[in-house]
Amino acid sequence: MNRKKMRVGMTVGVFIFLLIPVLALGTYPEREITVYCGSSAGGVTDLGIRLLSETVSKALGQPVVVTNKPGASHTICANLVANAKPDGYTIGALSASAFTQVPHMRKVPYDLKKDFTWIASYTDYTSGLVVRGDAPWKNLEEFLDYSKKNPGKMIYGSDGHGLGTHILMEYMAVKKGGIDWKHVPIPGGPKLATALLGGHIQAWSAAGTHVKFIREGKIRLLVSYNNERLKYGPEVPTLNELGYNLAIGTPLVIIGPKNLPQPILKKLEESFLKAMKEPAYLQFLERVDFVQNFMGSAELVKAIEEQSKGWKELIEVTGIKEEKK
Amino acid sequence: MDLWNSVLLGFSISLEPINLFYCFMGVLMGTLIGVLPGIGPVATISILLPATFKMSPISGIIMLAGIYYGAMYGGSTTSILVNIPGEAASVVTCLDGYQMARKGRAGPALGISAFGSFIAGTFAVVALTLLAPPLAEVALQLGPPEYFSLVILGFTLLAYLAHGSMIKALMMACIGLIMACIGLDFISGFERFTYGIATLEDGIGLVPVAMGVFGVGEVLINLEESIGKREIFKAKISNLLPSLKDWKDSLLPIIRGSVLGFFLGILPGGGAVIASFTSYAVEKRFSKHPEEFGQGAIAGVAGPEAANNAGAGGNFIPLMTLGIPANPVMALMMGALVIHGLQPGPLLLSQNPDIFWGVIVSMYVGNIMLLILNLPLIGIWIRVLRIPYPFLFPLILLFCLIGSYSISNNKFDVLIMALFGVIGYLLRKIRFEAAPMLLAMVLGPMLEDALRQSLIMSGGSFTIFLVRPFSLTFIGLAAILMAFPIIKWILGKKTRLAAELPKEDHT
Numbered sequence: 089m090n091r092k093k094m095r096v097g098m099t100v101g102v103f104i105f106l107l108i109p110v111l112a113l114g115t116y117p118e119r120e121i122t123v124y125c126g127s128s129a130g131g132v133t134d135l136g137i138r139l140l141s142e143t144v145s146k147a148l149g150q151p152v153v154v155t156n157k158p159g160a161s162h163t164i165c166a167n168l169v170a171n172a173k174p175d176g177y178t179i180g181a182l183s184a185s186a187f188t189q190v191p192h193m194r195k196v197p198y199d200l201k202k203d204f205t206w207i208a209s210y211t212d213y214t215s216g217l218v219v220r221g222d223a224p225w226k227n228l229e230e231f232l233d234y235s236k237k238n239p240g241k242m243i244y245g246s247d248g249h250g251l252g253t254h255i256l257m258e259y260m261a262v263k264k265g266g267i268d269w270k271h272v273p274i275p276g277g278p279k280l281a282t283a284l285l286g287g288h289i290q291a292w293s294a295a296g297t298h299v300k301f302i303r304e305g306k307i308r309l310l311v312s313y314n315n316e317r318l319k320y321g322p323e324v325p326t327l328n329e330l331g332y333n334l335a336i337g338t339p340l341v342i343i344g345p346k347n348l349p350q351p352i353l354k355k356l357e358e359s360f361l362k363a364m365k366e367p368a369y370l371q372f373l374e375r376v377d378f379v380q381n382f383m384g385s386a387e388l389v390k391a392i393e394e395q396s397k398g399w400k401e402l403i404e405v406t407g408i409k410e411e412k413k
Numbered sequence: 414m415d416l417w418n419s420v421l422l423g424f425s426i427s428l429e430p431i432n433l434f435y436c437f438m439g440v441l442m443g444t445l446i447g448v449l450p451g452i453g454p455v456a457t458i459s460i461l462l463p464a465t466f467k468m469s470p471i472s473g474i475i476m477l478a479g480i481y482y483g484a485m486y487g488g489s490t491t492s493i494l495v496n497i498p499g500e501a502a503s504v505v506t507c508l509d510g511y512q513m514a515r516k517g518r519a520g521p522a523l524g525i526s527a528f529g530s531f532i533a534g535t536f537a538v539v540a541l542t543l544l545a546p547p548l549a550e551v552a553l554q555l556g557p558p559e560y561f562s563l564v565i566l567g568f569t570l571l572a573y574l575a576h577g578s579m580i581k582a583l584m585m586a587c588i589g590l591i592m593a594c595i596g597l598d599f600i601s602g603f604e605r606f607t608y609g610i611a612t613l614e615d616g617i618g619l620v621p622v623a624m625g626v627f628g629v630g631e632v633l634i635n636l637e638e639s640i641g642k643r644e645i646f647k648a649k650i651s652n653l654l655p656s657l658k659d660w661k662d663s664l665l666p667i668i669r670g671s672v673l674g675f676f677l678g679i680l681p682g683g684g685a686v687i688a689s690f691t692s693y694a695v696e697k698r699f700s701k702h703p704e705e706f707g708q709g710a711i712a713g714v715a716g717p718e719a720a721n722n723a724g725a726g727g728n729f730i731p732l733m734t735l736g737i738p739a740n741p742v743m744a745l746m747m748g749a750l751v752i753h754g755l756q757p758g759p760l761l762l763s764q765n766p767d768i769f770w771g772v773i774v775s776m777y778v779g780n781i782m783l784l785i786l787n788l789p790l791i792g793i794w795i796r797v798l799r800i801p802y803p804f805l806f807p808l809i810l811l812f813c814l815i816g817s818y819s820i821s822n823n824k825f826d827v828l829i830m831a832l833f834g835v836i837g838y839l840l841r842k843i844r845f846e847a848a849p850m851l852l853a854m855v856l857g858p859m860l861e862d863a864l865r866q867s868l869i870m871s872g873g874s875f876t877i878f879l880v881r882p883f884s885l886t887f888i889g890l891a892a893i894l895m896a897f898p899i900i901k902w903i904l905g906k907k908t909r910l911a912a913e914l915p916k917e918d919h920t
Contacts, residue, residue, distance in 0.1 A: 128821060129466035129752060158821050160597070160614035167611070194604070197611075243870055248599035272557070272866045273600045278756030278764070279736070286759070288556030288870070300764075 116176055116352050120151040123342075124169055126162030126182025132296070132376050133162075133340050136210055137181035139372055143363035148355075154181070162186040163196050166343075170203040174345045176352035179207065184339045185252065188396040192403045193250050200396060205348035206388040208360045209339035211373055212381035215253060215295040215313040216324075220284060221306050223291075228311040228330060231291065232264050239268035244291040245280050248273045250408055252338055253293035255399070256313060256327070258406035263332070281307075295338075299377035314379055335398035339381050341388060357385050419766065420542060423774025426767055432475055432775060435468065439476035440779045443483015444786050446500070448491050448794045451635040451802075452809050453500035454484040455851075456628035458745045459620040460816035462752075470753035471768055475775040477749055481742050482534060482725045482776065485685055486783045489526035489718050490794050493519060501848075502685035502721040505693040509706060509713030516709050520652035525663050525711055526718040527787040528655070533671040533719035534780040537726025540675050541773055545762070549734040552759035557866035558877050562887035563737065564860045569891040570680050571849060573898075582849045585840075589853025592617055593861075600865050612825045619744055619854055621817045621830040626847040627741075628813040629830065630837020632806045653788055655711070663715035666696050670719030677720070678727020684740035686848070688724030689717035726776065732757050733769060737859065741851040 123141055127133035134156060141152040157165045162182040169180035187200040198204075217228065225231040235242040246253040254271060261267035272289055274280050277297025284292045285306060292298065292307075301307045302320050309321040315337070317326055327334060342360055344353070363369060364382045373380055383391055426432060446457045458477050465473030488503030493510035506526065513522040555563070568586065572579050595606045596616030607613040655663065673695060674688035696716040697706045706713050731737045736758035738744040750757050755765055762769045787794070817830035840847055871877035878884050 131754060155822055157823070158615075159823070160611045163614075164611050240872065249601055270869050270872070272869050274862075274866065275599050276751075276756050278758060278760055282553065282758055282760050283556060286553045286556055 116355060117148050117150040119177065120153055121145075121148075121176065122178050123152060123154045124157045124165050124178070124180040124182075125154050126158065126165035126180065126186065127156070128158035129156050132211070132378055133181065133183060135376075136340065136369075136372065136378075137342070139369050140210060140360055140363045143366050143369070144356075144359045147359050147362065161190050163190055163198075166204075167197050169343055169345055170198040172345045174205070174347045174349070176344065176348060176356065179342060179344045179356065181210070181340065181342050184209070184337075184341050184392060184395065187341075187392055188338075189250075189252060189255075189399045189403070191396075192400045193408070200392065203346050205344040205346055205353055206385050206392060207342040207344055207348075207353065207356050208364075208385065209341045209381055209383040209388050209391070210360070210364055212314065212337050212339045212379040213295045214299055214318065214377050214379055215293075215338070216298065216318065216321075217257070217291060217293050217310045217313075218284070218298045218302065218307045219291045219310060220287070221308050223308065225310065226308075228260075228325075231310050232260060232267065235261075235267045235269050236264055240270070242267070242269035242291065243272055243289050244269060244293060245272045245274045245283055245289040246293040247277070247280070247295060248275055250403075251295075252336070252399070253295050253313075255402050255406055255408055256336075257293045258408060259332075259334075259402050262405055296377060316379070334402070335394040336402070337381070337391070337395055339383065339388075339391070341392075353385060416542070416546070419546075419770050420774060422766060423770030426471060426771035427475065427775035427778055431469075432472055432771065433778065435472040435476040436479050436775045436779050437782055439479020440483035440486075440782050440786065441479075442476075443480040443485075444487035444783065444794065445797065446480070447484035447487020447489075447503075448499050448797050449800075449805065450491055450495075450497045450499055451631050451806065453488075453627055453631070454481045455623045455741050455745065456631065456809075456813070457484075458742060458749075459624040460628065460812045462620055462745060462749055463816060463819035465749055466752060470750065470755055471771045473749055473753065474746065474768065474772050475779075477746055478729075478772055478776065479779050481728075481746075482722060482779065483783055485534075485718075485722045485725050486527065486530050486787045487794065488721075489530070489714070490523060490787070490791070491798060493522045493526065493714070494795065495798060502689050502724070503718075504686075505689050505717045506714055508693070509708070509710050512707065512709035513711065513714065518652075518709065518711075521655040521659050521711065522714050523791055524653040524655045524788065525659060525715045527784060527791075529663065529667045529670065529715045529719040530722040530787075531780055531784045532667055533674060533723040534726060534783070535777065536671040537675050537678070537723040538773065538776045538780065541726055541729055541776075545730055545734055545769075545773070548730060549759050549762040552734045555735070555759075555883060556881075557863045557870065558881050558884045559887065560735075560737070561860060561863035561867055562878055562884040562891070563735070564856050564863065566887045566891040566894075567680065567737070567739075567856065568853075568860075569894045571852065573894050578844075581845050585845055585847065585850040586853040589850035590857040590860075592622075592850075593854045593857030600862070610825075612823060616858075617829060617854070618820065618826055619741070619748065619851065620820050621826040622833045622854065623741055623745065623851055624813050624817050625830040625833025625835075626837030626840070626851070628809060629834025630841060630847070632809050633834065633838040634841045635802065636806060653791065659711050662711050665699075666692075666712040666716035667719040669695065669699070670716040671723040674720030674723030675727040678724035678739065679730045680739065684728055684742070685721040685724040686740075688720040688727075692716040692720035729773070733761055733773075734759060736761075738852075738855055741848055741855070744851065744855040747855075 123137055125134050125137055138154050141154050145152040157168055163186050165180050165182045166186045172178035190196060219225055225234060274283055280292050281301055283289045302309055309324045312318045312324055312326045361384055446452045457480055484500050485502055488499035489506045491497055491499030492503040492506035493514050496507050496511040498504040498507055510522045572583050595613055597604055597614045670692040673692055677688040677691060678684055693713060696712050697703050700712060728739045728743050731739050732743045732747060738747045747757055755768060813830060817826045820826055837847055867877050878888055
């Protein structure tokens with residue numbers, strides 16, 4: 089009798105024990121959620137996710153804490169998320185370049201197809217090619233023609249070797265049948281702006297920082313790399329309008345480790361997408377000149393796959409790759 | 414925007430209560446760590462850098478700046494009363510300041526330090542206000558070749574003005590340059606010396622290294638040197654206000670120190686430490702009674718104390734107009750600006766006038782706060798000096814631990830900090846200065862980038878450095894500086910100002 093009681097008790101106990109995770113799922117989140125951010129404090133990646141986390145935290149009733157894990161082009165952050173427990177309490181916010189560009193150039197310790205659950209994208213870089221306001225080239229065609237006809241004369245700058253803005257320029261050169269121009273890597277938008285305005289480089293393949301100079305009329309946009317035309321240069325076409333047909337972009341994404349349970353994914357996806365519609369967040373994007381590129385999970389999976397393929401092709405065609413030792 | 418409106422804009426920002434508060438916190442903390450041996454502005458700013466992530470960039474930079482020039486005030490107190498430099502720029506103040514205190518003239522020594530610091534500090538801010546805008550205009554003309562030449566000139570000056578052994582300074586700079594090579598080379602996309610460790614892709618951080626060398630290392634050396642044998646000047650300090658004769662003896666040194674300090678501060682590689690040493694040497698040369706130096710000459714306190722404050726102000730010019738940090742403290746300031754998405758350089762003034770003028774004008778306010786903190790309230794700081802080391806040192810170590818982790822929440826940085834703590838201690842034991850190494854860590858990548866960018870622009874020809882007028886001027890100046898000691902050596906004369914200093918080594 090006594091034994092039987094004990095057995096029943098134990099069975100019930102085991103059941104309850106087994107049930108805990110299931111019950112917990114019902115009430116997710118029960119404790120604070122940590123968001124690893126791929127950039128250091130202060131950038132758009134960081135400020136954007138902080139704004140969103142605040143809203144999400146209010147909606148979910150648990151703190152959503154952003155912890156910066158910067159370094160190695162956001163790949164450190166990606167790896168941390170890849171190795172986290174898929175319980176929804178550790179997610180990441182970082183640039184998709186860590187998945188769609190970097191792996192084609194260097195070895196990374198994760199697999200973009202196997203290691204992640206894609207939750208949402210919360211913005212995309214505004215990027216494009218600019219020249220000084222008093223430069224003679226009025227559009228991309230004229231600019232490329234001049235560069236082609238004057239080998240070695242054109243000097244353009246970008247944030248660094250192997251970044252999207254560099255790859256795109258070299259791709260345009262390949263499409264033009266090869267252009268002999270010089271690429272000067274200068275890290276940091278403001279330094280590039282200084283170099284362009286000071287006349288040390290003649291063109292700047294830019295990601296973000298250029299927009300305020302366009303607004304001030306100091307520099308001219310020749311082409312926009314985004315899918316939509318720039319608000320402050322509505323007459324300037326996009327690359328795809330000019331017939332390049334590229335599946336590229338550099339969205340900032342919110343991700344979790346693989347096998348994130350469906351209900352948790354749903355909850356996170358919904359709350360973050362809802363937070364992006366808040367006026368405070370939209371105003372923030374407006375202020376930093378970033379694009380409203382809000383994708384949900386399914387859409388993002390597709391986009392990442394396409395963009396990874398797109399960048400891979402560009403990187404191979406242009407031959408930009410870290411050489412094997 | 415004309416100058417007057419700019420200054421008004423600066424006042425409207427720096428007088429906001431929140432910024433006043435952070436300015437006060439900065440100068441208060443600066444005086445505190447200036448007074449305390451074992452922790453200086455480099456360690457403090459690196460520890461507090463992560464705390465500024467949460468502030469507005471203006472408040473953050475105002476506070477960090479306050480720590481720097483505040484430390485210049487506080488450092489002299491310890492030098493005069495304990496004969497231990499509170500921080501590096503007050504080393505020479507020990508020579509005559511402590512002698513004055515022994516002769517019962519601690520009051521006037523402290524007084525003239527505070528007044529000299531105030532006059533020089535204010536002079537530097539006025540000069541900064543007038544000179545920075547035109548310099549920022551000119552700076553736009555400077556491209557990669559000019560930056561390369563300018564950094565070369567900076568390194569030359571660093572070696573020329575170093576107050577210790579020139580060879581040792583150059584060796585430390587080389588080690589710094591080598592360390593700067595670690596990480597992802599953004600020009601070619603290659604990883605260098607990373608050994609497959611992902612964290613190393615971004616190189617070795619300046620902040621953990623600074624914290625280790627100047628925080629942990631300093632604590633270790635102090636543990637060894639001064640526990641139990643600290644002799645604090647016990648007598649009551651009176652006559653803080655210097656007499657008329659004191660003023661007569663100090664006025665010219667203060668003026669000379671201000672001007673000298675400011676211009677040494679502007680030069681890349683210069684700064685408060687070099688300014689104070691140079692001023693001491695200059696005053697000794699100018700003085701009618703050079704034999705009094707080292708025996709308690711008030712000019713030997715007034716000049717260097719003015720110079721280090723003016724130097725601290727002058728330092729902001731290359732940072733704010735060129736984006737070149739003159740010393741490790743400015744390198745940390747640059748880090749603080751960059752973290753907030755602001756790139757110091759020629760465009761800072763036009764793109765972010767609020768930051769630029771807010772910070773500069775806050776220094777007027779800060780200097781007034783400091784005068785009050787360091788004269789009527791001097792008693793507090795003397796009491797602070799009596800804090801037992803067994804309480805103080807573990808606290809510093811704790812802050813270094815927390816600080817190094819919170820930069821990027823990475824355990825690796827803590828390791829780096831600890832490792833460089835030991836290295837910093839050893840360096841002190843064998844009398845190598847760490848500052849050139851830190852500076853080289855920051856200027857190294859600038860030098861390399863500028864060199865390679867220039868060569869890409871010129872298609873591989875080195876003549877690009879000689880055909881551009883600014884670049885040629887800088888290279889020419891560097892060449893003259895390098896040739897100078899050789900010519901003098903041939904003529905058999907004393908060359909470096911450092912030769913004027915007593916051999917005794919406090920650092």
